Amino acid sequence: MSSTTRLQAALSDLKEGVCSIYIWPVLGWQEVKQRYRRSTLGPFWLTLSTGALIGGMGPLFGRLLNQDISSYFLYLASSFIVWLFLSGLITESCQAFISAEGYIKQTKLPLTVHVLRVIWRNLIMFAHNLLIVVIVMMFYAPSSTSFLWLFPIGVALIAINGLWCGMLLGLLCARFRDIPQIVTSLMQLALFLTPIFWKAEMLGRHQWAADWNPLFYFLEIARLPLLGTVPSAHTWFVVGLITILGYLLMLVFFVRFRARIAYWV
Amino acid sequence: MVQVIARNIVVDYPIYGAMSRSLKNTFIRTATGGLLARDASERIVVRALNDISFELAEGDRIGIVGHNGSGKSTLLRVIVGAYEPVNGSIMVVGKVSSMLSISLGMDLEATGYENIFLRGAIMGLKPREIESLVDEVIDFSELGDYINMPVRTYSSGMAMRLAFAISTRMSGDIILMDEWLSVGDAAFSEKAQHRLQAVLDQAKILVIASHNEELLRKNCNKLMRLEHGTIIDFKAV
Numbered sequence: 173m174s175s176t177t178r179l180q181a182a183l184s185d186l187k188e189g190v191c192s193i194y195i196w197p198v199l200g201w202q203e204v205k206q207r208y209r210r211s212t213l214g215p216f217w218l219t220l221s222t223g224a225l226i227g228g229m230g231p232l233f234g235r236l237l238n239q240d241i242s243s244y245f246l247y248l249a250s251s252f253i254v255w256l257f258l259s260g261l262i263t264e265s266c267q268a269f270i271s272a273e274g275y276i277k278q279t280k281l282p283l284t285v286h287v288l289r290v291i292w293r294n295l296i297m298f299a300h301n302l303l304i305v306v307i308v309m310m311f312y313a314p315s316s317t318s319f320l321w322l323f324p325i326g327v328a329l330i331a332i333n334g335l336w337c338g339m340l341l342g343l344l345c346a347r348f349r350d351i352p353q354i355v356t357s358l359m360q361l362a363l364f365l366t367p368i369f370w371k372a373e374m375l376g377r378h379q380w381a382a383d384w385n386p387l388f389y390f391l392e393i394a395r396l397p398l399l400g401t402v403p404s405a406h407t408w409f410v411v412g413l414i415t416i417l418g419y420l421l422m423l424v425f426f427v428r429f430r431a432r433i434a435y436w437v
Numbered sequence: 438m439v440q441v442i443a444r445n446i447v448v449d450y451p452i453y454g455a456m457s458r459s460l461k462n463t464f465i466r467t468a469t470g471g472l473l474a475r476d477a478s479e480r481i482v483v484r485a486l487n488d489i490s491f492e493l494a495e496g497d498r499i500g501i502v503g504h505n506g507s508g509k510s511t512l513l514r515v516i517v518g519a520y521e522p523v524n525g526s527i528m529v530v531g532k533v534s535s536m537l538s539i540s541l542g543m544d545l546e547a548t549g550y551e552n553i554f555l556r557g558a559i560m561g562l563k564p565r566e567i568e569s570l571v572d573e574v575i576d577f578s579e580l581g582d583y584i585n586m587p588v589r590t591y592s593s594g595m596a597m598r599l600a601f602a603i604s605t606r607m608s609g610d611i612i613l614m615d616e617w618l619s620v621g622d623a624a625f626s627e628k629a630q631h632r633l634q635a636v637l638d639q640a641k642i643l644v645i646a647s648h649n650e651e652l653l654r655k656n657c658n659k660l661m662r663l664e665h666g667t668i669i670d671f672k673a674v
Binding site for chain 1: 517518542547563
């Protein structure tokens with residue numbers, strides 16, 4: 173197959189996948205339902221367990237880090253739920269193609285559908301967790317609510333990046349089955365290395381550790397509007413740059429290996 | 438015009454994690470299955486289809502016969518478009534309707550009713566289109582009030598009835614089937630066969646893979662015999 177037809181096939185897979193709006197939302201929602209089927213609270217168990225975690229950690233870390241609880245609580249809640257969204261997207265997209273083996277080997281559904289399904293599922297779970305931030309806001313109001321409109325844009329940017337990241341990870345993990353394990357361990361480590369429980373400025377002269385962490389920027393872009401501030405121009409720039417480079421990188425791999433995925437899963 | 442044109446199709450399944458040193462020879466013949474071989478990068482591969490060429494035109498009813506592992510299912514999956522051949526090309530003109538796995542995507546925990554929508558979505562139907570055939574599917578499957586119960590409470594026969602009823606609502610120019618579908622008890626089975634026949638009759642091209650040569654001779658006008666991934670015989674019956 174010539175490289176132009178390969179490129180065309182990859183692009184039409186992406187386009188058709190995104191346009192299959194009657195497939196991936198159904199599959200994504202189905203999986204959420206499946207997970208909580210027959211439990212009384214359903215997906216709100218997620219809200220409850222995340223809420224309990226934040227409720228317990230807030231006072232603890234606030235004390236340990238000498239933070240004013242009135243501002244720290246909201247900081248922790250918004251940081252943590254955005255983090256759960258980020259890490260859920262990354263770790264679960266490792267299985268995007270592997271878990272869709274049946275579909276991939278027997279139907280002609282666009283491969284993109286399977287990654288969008290993962291993103292949609294994580295968006296649904298994120299929406300449930302968001303309830304916690306709303307509750308925390310009732311007790312500890314953010315310094316300003318005038319930038320809340322930026323929040324959906326931040327979330328959308330994360331979801332958009334979830335697509336290239338998911339396609340790339342899904343593909344690599346389908347071929348090399350050690351990668352999901354590596355990604356999971358790295359994400360566990362990243363939970364502590366990313367400013368979620370603590371704040372970037374606490375690093376002092378070691379602030380580079382946050383500055384060179386790409387996850388930090390995605391965290392900032394969604395949580396700062398919740399905390400009443402605007403993400404810096406630098407943050408927007410880095411997120412934009414990663415988006416463009418990420419899609420290019422994904423395309424390089426997807427164009428080359430798209431047809432092989434059915435043989436790998 | 439509805440047609441399928443395959444030219445020199447080769448399909449190799451890579452085997453990862455196989456002990457490569459136990460396979461000294463480049464091609465090893467086995468009683469069943471494709472040929473085991475090594476590709477350029479020294480990976481072990483199973484050559485499932487080897488240099489397959491054919492042309493199917495409107496009105497063709499193809500029966501594919503062959504041993505286990507002779508490449509029947511692989512060929513069907515190539516026509517569906519799931520597998521892209523390593524070499525050669527395949528051109529399919531017309532809407533392909535696959536009956537390769539009629540219960541793919543069904544969720545045992547969901548109700549029969551929900552599963553109709555789930556299967557429908559996977560088959561590419563819009564919610565409105567599914568809505569319009571729900572009543573007929575429920576009626577045909579004879580599930581009655583069970584339709585609002587989770588599919589896990591069904592007997593395997595009931596679950597198959599539901600899957601069958603949904604999947605046979607799809608129409609396509611080219612219909613693919615892996616083994617003749619037969620579901621349910623005697624009475625239902627007869628009804629199902631009528632419905633299946635009607636669906637198959639409206640197809641412009643039909644491709645069925647089966648071990649049952651007699652059945653294929655009865656329903657097809659051409660027979661393709663596969664052995665070790667190669668067509669050894671392809672003629673009218």
